[in-house]
Amino acid sequence: MPQIYAEVGSITMATRLSKELSAQKIKAEVIHTPNSTSGCSYSVKTDEKYKDILTKYTARYKIKRIIKSDSDGFYDIS
Amino acid sequence: MVFMIYLDNPATTKRKPLSVVTSLTKNTLLNSVNAGRGGHKYSIKGAKIVTDTADKLAKLFKISAPERIAFTQNATLALNMAINGILSQGGHAIVTSMEHNSVLRPVNKLGNYTVVYADNEGYVNPEDIKAAIKDDTKLIVCTHASNVSGSIQPIAEIGKIARANGLIFLVDAAQSAGTVDIDVDAMCIDLLAFSGHKSLLGPLGTGGLYVGERARLEPYITGGTGSLSKSLTQPLTLPDMLHSGTLNTPAIAALGRAVDFILKKGSSKILAHERLLAENLINRLDSIDGVSVLGGRDMNKRNGTVAFTVDGMPSEEVSRILAVQYDIATRGGWHCAYLAHKTLGTARHGAVRAGFSYYNSMYDVRALSYAISDIVKNLRAVHF
Numbered sequence: 261m262p263q264i265y266a267e268v269g270s271i272t273m274a275t276r277l278s279k280e281l282s283a284q285k286i287k288a289e290v291i292h293t294p295n296s297t298s299g300c301s302y303s304v305k306t307d308e309k310y311k312d313i314l315t316k317y318t319a320r321y322k323i324k325r326i327i328k329s330d331s332d333g334f335y336d337i338s
Numbered sequence: 339m340v341f342m343i344y345l346d347n348p349a350t351t352k353r354k355p356l357s358v359v360t361s362l363t364k365n366t367l368l369n370s371v372n373a374g375r376g377g378h379k380y381s382i383k384g385a386k387i388v389t390d391t392a393d394k395l396a397k398l399f400k401i402s403a404p405e406r407i408a409f410t411q412n413a414t415l416a417l418n419m420a421i422n423g424i425l426s427q428g429g430h431a432i433v434t435s436m437e438h439n440s441v442l443r444p445v446n447k448l449g450n451y452t453v454v455y456a457d458n459e460g461y462v463n464p465e466d467i468k469a470a471i472k473d474d475t476k477l478i479v480c481t482h483a484s485n486v487s488g489s490i491q492p493i494a495e496i497g498k499i500a501r502a503n504g505l506i507f508l509v510d511a512a513q514s515a516g517t518v519d520i521d522v523d524a525m526c527i528d529l530l531a532f533s534g535h536k537s538l539l540g541p542l543g544t545g546g547l548y549v550g551e552r553a554r555l556e557p558y559i560t561g562g563t564g565s566l567s568k569s570l571t572q573p574l575t576l577p578d579m580l581h582s583g584t585l586n587t588p589a590i591a592a593l594g595r596a597v598d599f600i601l602k603k604g605s606s607k608i609l610a611h612e613r614l615l616a617e618n619l620i621n622r623l624d625s626i627d628g629v630s631v632l633g634g635r636d637m638n639k640r641n642g643t644v645a646f647t648v649d650g651m652p653s654e655e656v657s658r659i660l661a662v663q664y665d666i667a668t669r670g671g672w673h674c675a676y677l678a679h680k681t682l683g684t685a686r687h688g689a690v691r692a693g694f695s696y697y698n699s700m701y702d703v704r705a706l707s708y709a710i711s712d713i714v715k716n717l718r719a720v721h722f
């Protein structure tokens with residue numbers, strides 16, 4: 261299953277978002293965003309099937325963009 | 339090790355819950371990590387420790403957005419961040435005469451402020467604060483509990499006045515966090531500065547600042563946050579905006595354990611215990627000729643801090659004798675709060691302060707009151 265990354269501004273937001281997802285039994289991992297355009301940010305990595313759920317949290321956790329990672333690389337899919 | 343009765347708790351609580359000590363030791367050993375710097379598991383774990391402690395504090399202070407809590411090394415830094423952050427573009431501040439120098443010196447440095455005097459028991463009248471509002475007033479600062487007299491201010495009423503007048507309300511909870519109830523929404527508190535190492539029973543080097551939605555702060559200290567590294571300006575998201583530089587992750591973890599302890603015991607029960615000791619001490623001291631206890635006698639409006647004077651002896655000398663001859667740690671002098679002493683009538687000689695914590699007992703009260711009786715007796719013997 262392809263992975264997606266919800267990029268947020270701070271590690272705090274990433275930690276909180278991952279806690280929120282974990283509480284719903286969704287496997288989520290906080291990572292240092294690969295190729296961050298802003299220079300150092302954090303993302304929450306999860307399965308692509310949870311994209312809609314992630315999108316619901318855009319405002320609450322100030323999600324900047326959603327990035328998809330597959331064998332071709334990373335792309336913005338937000 | 340010399341056994342000493344420790345009553346300098348308003349400076350810092352020396353004894354901490356065992357869970358705090360073990361957490362600090364364990365996390366120093368295992369998690370001396372830089373939270374939110376890089377993507378390795380220690381960085382991520384450090385950040386989780388920080389957010390977990392923020393969650394616990396949010397529960398204690400009834401804060402609905404825990405990400406709006408930033409950690410600092412003490413209340414002084416939090417107060418400086420708040421005062422300078424709100425008044426960076428100018429504006430007038432209202433403070434009370436019961437403030438600590440960690441409020442008075444920052445506002446005095448900025449220059450545009452009014453001091454509202456409390457009554458001679460150390461209580462501020464909210465109407466006096468209202469009357470001090472000027473056209474350019476931006477900020478009201480009030481200490482929740484005095485570090486001298488232990489008087490608890492009518493924070494909710496002052497908060498209402500601030501809200502009704504569109505002003506930012508900063509509360510200094512250095513002496514109340516962990517014992518006196520705090521509800522930031524119900525009390526209309528926009529900024530809450532607290533020490534972690536006093537009545538919250540956490541380790542030294544901890545404190546924090548809650549920044550409510552209405553408070554638009556300019557960052558006071560800028561630097562590395564582990565985020566937005568390409569930008570030369572400070573990120574404005576909280577808590578990053580206020581988290582420049584490496585956080586004290588082990589101490590923040592231990593502070594979390596301290597908050598667990600308080601939530602489990604119940605802050606109101608801890609306060610009731612401290613008040614009981616304070617009331618008993620006040621009654622005993624009131625019965626000694628030549629000893630005057632500062633502040634009112636309504637225990638519902640005081641915390642566990644008791645300050646007093648001994649006629650004919652400077653407060654530092656009383657405190658020194660208590661330490662040297664009786665092994666009792668108190669604090670004499672002006673307690674970094676000269677205006678509070680002026681308000682309470684002790685500007686000339688200061689006062690001796692004894693403050694109780696969860697770990698004190700009636701034994702300590704008796705020891706202090708006997709020692710004071712002794713000191714007064716000896717003083718009379720010298721004089722007559």
Ligand SMILES: Cc1ncc(COP(=O)(O)O)c(C=O)c1O
Pocket residue numbers: 348349411412413414415437438440481483484485510512513532533534545
């Ligand atoms: C009322 C009050 N405010 C602020 C402070 C400063 O606290 P800290 O030592 O955590 O900087 C103190 C310390 O005694 C205090 O009593």
